[in-house]
Every structure is written in structure tokens, then in C-alpha cells.
Amino acid sequence: MKHLFRERLDFLPKEGRTDALLPWVIAVMMFLTCLSVAATMSIQSGLASWSQGLAARISVQIIQADDAARIRDSEAALKMLRATPGIASADEIDREAILDMISPWLGNAANISGLPVPVLIDVKLDNPGSVDLDALSIRLNATAAGAKLDNHQAWMHRVLNFAGIVKWGAIGIILMVLLSTVAIVIFGCRAGLATHHESISIMHLMGAEDALIAREFDYRYLWHGLKGGLFGLFTALMVLYGTVSLLQKMGQGLLSSLSPESHVLATLLLLPAITAFITMMTARITVRRALLEML
Amino acid sequence: MLVFSFENVGMRYGMGGEVLKDVSFSLEPGSLHFLTGHSGAGKSTLLKLLYLAKRPSRGLVNMFGQDISSVNRKDLPRLRRKIGVVFQEFRLFEHLTTFENVALPLRLKGARLADIREHVEELISWVGLEDRMQAKPPTLSGGEKQRVAIARAVINKPDLLLADEPTGNVDPALAQRLMHLFVELNKQGTTTVIATHDEGLVNQIGAPVLRLEKGELRVLPGTETPSTTNPYLRRKEDRT
Ligand SMILES: Nc1ncnc2c1ncn2[C@@H]1O[C@H](COP(=O)(O)OP(=O)(O)OP(=O)(O)O)[C@@H](O)[C@H]1O
Numbered sequence A: 001m002k003h004l005f006r007e008r009l010d011f012l013p014k015e016g017r018t019d020a021l022l023p024w025v026i027a028v029m030m031f032l033t034c035l036s037v038a039a040t041m042s043i044q045s046g047l048a049s050w051s052q053g054l055a056a057r058i059s060v061q062i063i064q065a066d067d068a069a070r071i072r073d074s075e076a077a078l079k080m081l082r083a084t085p086g087i088a089s090a091d092e093i094d095r096e097a098i099l100d101m102i103s104p105w106l107g108n109a110a111n112i113s114g115l116p117v118p119v120l121i122d123v124k125l126d127n128p129g130s131v132d133l134d135a136l137s138i139r140l141n142a143t144a145a146g147a148k149l150d151n152h153q154a155w156m157h158r159v160l161n162f163a164g165i166v167k168w169g170a171i172g173i174i175l176m177v178l179l180s181t182v183a184i185v186i187f188g189c190r191a192g193l194a195t196h197h198e199s200i201s202i203m204h205l206m207g208a209e210d211a212l213i214a215r216e217f218d219y220r221y222l223w224h225g226l227k228g229g230l231f232g233l234f235t236a237l238m239v240l241y242g243t244v245s246l247l248q249k250m251g252q253g254l255l256s257s258l259s260p261e262s263h264v265l266a267t268l269l270l271l272p273a274i275t276a277f278i279t280m281m282t283a284r285i286t287v288r289r290a291l292l293e294m295l
Numbered sequence B: 001m002l003v004f005s006f007e008n009v010g011m012r013y014g015m016g017g018e019v020l021k022d023v024s025f026s027l028e029p030g031s032l033h034f035l036t037g038h039s040g041a042g043k044s045t046l047l048k049l050l051y052l053a054k055r056p057s058r059g060l061v062n063m064f065g066q067d068i069s070s071v072n073r074k075d076l077p078r079l080r081r082k083i084g085v086v087f088q089e090f091r092l093f094e095h096l097t098t099f100e101n102v103a104l105p106l107r108l109k110g111a112r113l114a115d116i117r118e119h120v121e122e123l124i125s126w127v128g129l130e131d132r133m134q135a136k137p138p139t140l141s142g143g144e145k146q147r148v149a150i151a152r153a154v155i156n157k158p159d160l161l162l163a164d165e166p167t168g169n170v171d172p173a174l175a176q177r178l179m180h181l182f183v184e185l186n187k188q189g190t191t192t193v194i195a196t197h198d199e200g201l202v203n204q205i206g207a208p209v210l211r212l213e214k215g216e217l218r219v220l221p222g223t224e225t226p227s228t229t230n231p232y233l234r235r236k237e238d239r240t
């Protein structure tokens, strides 16, 4: 600790060629890491908000062959749904709209206007958990015999499955990028340190303590790591910003939800610090090991 | 207490044959020895054992009465700081100036640059490099580098000074001047070992000689002349 307050001894040559390369290598790896983290987190939050929207919506079908029964049932169902706490709105979907939706299956030739088309009610919940759907289903059946509640379970299930696959795939990719970053940082550090072996050795023979020698490398490699990390992050942010503003210009509904959010940015800002730390620790361990090999 | 004592020390590099065999000798405090032997005889190897760069393959090495093999690794830097070394290949920091190279051992002990500037500059002038104070080793001649290396080794007034061919690259007049520096330091108590090929210097000073032949060490007693007739010491008195 007392070494910290001493004047620096500057026994390390300024920058060797291998030393100067290290920040660039770190910058490239940091760039790739940032992009994969940002992409993953954005897809995650996009899927999350999409399934959230889906979860806050249910629909009710009323299937009755008899017109009068259907109208009676749908009115009863609407009344009951609107009276239920936790339900924001319940609206019958236009018969015309439903006919439009099903006409491709039945063909234009058929005269479908006389068909007993089921009534569809679109129900918006206050929020996904605000209504007990099982209880609601039972009460619906009691009020209107032909009513059938569809809570998009099957759909949701598939969406969530897909989200899970995306998540684990992305975590795998990020882990691989991170691991290769660590490996490259370690190799880069080692290569740089090999060129300083003579300096380490002379300092050692002049009676410098291991801690004093290692400290000089701590500073230098911490700085290498920060420099490379920040540069890579900066470049990645520029690319992300460019992509997002391009997508927003194209005005794609789903894609616009890919814009990085604040927690994504916070995570990205952490990465250069982590890289700098890994770089410093690698240098420290390598130097200590080299020193321990000397008598 | 003996500065160093070797008992049946053997030394080999890797799987090679023994460079030193059954070497036994001791260094009294304040003694001055020359170390001679033909090229490849093991002079530098013996010095490496003395400046604690290598462990012997066998045998006992004692420094200040402590068995080196039993000294805690943490205590070695303190012992090393008592030793000044002039390496055969100089081993200066190429990116540091003459001044910075020479000041380094003092700064290693925690001295502040401002407090030692005068002392360092004085020594550099003494070895004749006052004009090369801010020069870096790549721009120095062999003899100039050698003098920087010598200044760095003695700046601390070490307890033990080990010099490997310290006059190999300078002309005879300068060699005598540098030798005078060693003798002077020795008179002030620095135990000194100088490896050299220069028979002339050995004979002039008349100090005992450690002679390496075929890996074995023989100690030849000195032909010590009284200090008043020692040409190097006389020169000192002329100066004052
Ligand atoms: N690092 C090493 N690895 C293997 N062998 C070595 C090593 N250093 C020295 N040797 C061998 O040990 C022997 C003694 O070498 P050393 O450098 O001690 O000789 P020296 O007496 O200093 O010679 P010179 O007068 O030329 O400097 C030589 O045969 C040399 O080849």
C-alpha cells in the first residue's frame, strides 16, 4: 500500500509494438460483445412487451346457430364482462370484419352473408393478472351457454417458448464472445509482457519488491483495457444509434421495439470496466508468475 | 560475520554438465577479490549465484550467515538491495537517461528525486559522463554504457559490489580511474568481487584472486602492497 504514494519509477519502456496492439484488439472484442449484448437484450424486451400486450387481451366467442340465441347470449356476455372488475373494455367485433376475415377460407363465390357467423368479443384487461380467467370462464358459461373464452394460452405458450430459445441462444453467443475476449486479452497481455521480461528481471535483481513491479503493470494494463474498452463501446453505440434511427425512419412497428433501453445501456457501460479489470488482473497474474519463477 | 560463504557448491544449466564443481570459498567483510579464468570458465555464473539470480544445483550458499535456500522469498529484495552489480552486458534501461538509470537504485529505496539529484550528478561527472547526463543507452558508446552501469552499481554504496568485466570496454587510463573508484569504495567497507581478464590490473592492485579452471575454484593469496604505494590510492591523494 505504501508504494501507492511513492513517485512512479517509470522502469517500463513507453509502448512496445505488441503493447500498442492490445487496446485495438480489446476494442474489437468489446465492439462485438456490445453488439451481441444489445441485440439480445433488445429482442428480449421486444418479445416481453409483445407477450405482455397479448396477455392483457382475451377474446370471447359466442357460437349459436340460432340468431336470436346468439344475440341474447352476446348481449348478456357483454353486460357481464363490462360489469366485471379488472376488465377495461369489452367490444363486439363488427360482423363485416369477421366476414372479411373468414371469406378467404370459404371462397368469394359462396354467399356467406346468411351464414350463422359466431360473435367475437374483444376484451382488454386492466393488466395481465387483473382477472381470474378460470372463474371468468365458468361465470361466462353460466350467463351465456354459447360463450367460449379464449385467453390466447396456446399462442402465448408458443411465443414464450420462442423467447426462451432466443434467450438461451443469445446467452450462449454472448458467453462465447466474452470468453474469446478474455482469451484474447490474456494472450495479448502475455505477448506484451514477454517484451518486458528484461525490465522485470533487472528490477527484480536490483531488489524491487514483487508488489512494486506488479503495480507498474497494473496501471499500464488497466489503462490499456479502459482505452480499448471505451473505444469499442463508443463505436458499438454509434452503430446501434445508427441502426435504431434507420429503423425508426422505416417506421416498422415491431422493429422499433428493438431500440435499446436504459438497462441495456447501463449493462453496456459496465463492460469496459469489466474488460479493464480482466486486463489488469491478467497482467498482474502473469507478472507475479514470471517473478515467482525468478529466485 | 562472513558476507558470503560457499560450501561444495555445484552449478549446472538445465541438463548440461556442471559449470561449477565443488566450489568453496568465503568473503570477509571489506575484502577485495578478483575473479579470473578463461572465457566460459564460469565467472559470470559464479557472480549470478552471488547476486542471488540463481540457486546452486547443490551445495550451501550463506549470505550474512543465513542459508540462502532457507531465506523467505519476501526477505530476498532487502538482501539484494545491499548488493551492487555491474552486469557483463550492462543491462541498462534503454528508455531511461543516464541520470535516470543511475538514480534508479536510490529511488527504489524510496528516495525522492529532488533529494538525490546532486549526489547522482556528482557520481556521473566522476565517471566522466557529465555531458551525457540526458543521453539514453542506445546513443552511448560501449565504454560510456559501461560507466553508466558502474555508476548505477555503486550509487547506493552497497555492502557487496559485484563487477563483471567492468573495464572490458574502456581504454587503460579510464580503466585505472574506474578501478580506483572500486578500491576507494572497498576502503570505505564495500566487499568487492571483480571479474576480469586484465592481468595488468590484477597485478597492480595485488588483491587475492579467485581463479576458475575447469569448473573448480582456487584462491590465490594477494600480493598486497601497502596502500601508500598502491598507484590507484596515491592518485587519490594527489587529487586532494
Ligand atoms: N543461461 C545459460 N544456459 C546454458 N548454459 C550457460 C548459460 N549461461 C552460461 N552457460 C554456460 O556456462 C559456462 C560458463 O559461462 P559463464 O558466462 O559463466 O562464463 P564466463 O567465465 O563469464 O565467460 P566470459 O569470460 O566469456 O564472460 C559456459 O560454457 C556457458 O556456455
Ligand SMILES: [Mg+2]
Pocket: B043, B044, B045, B088, B164
Ligand atoms: Mg562472463
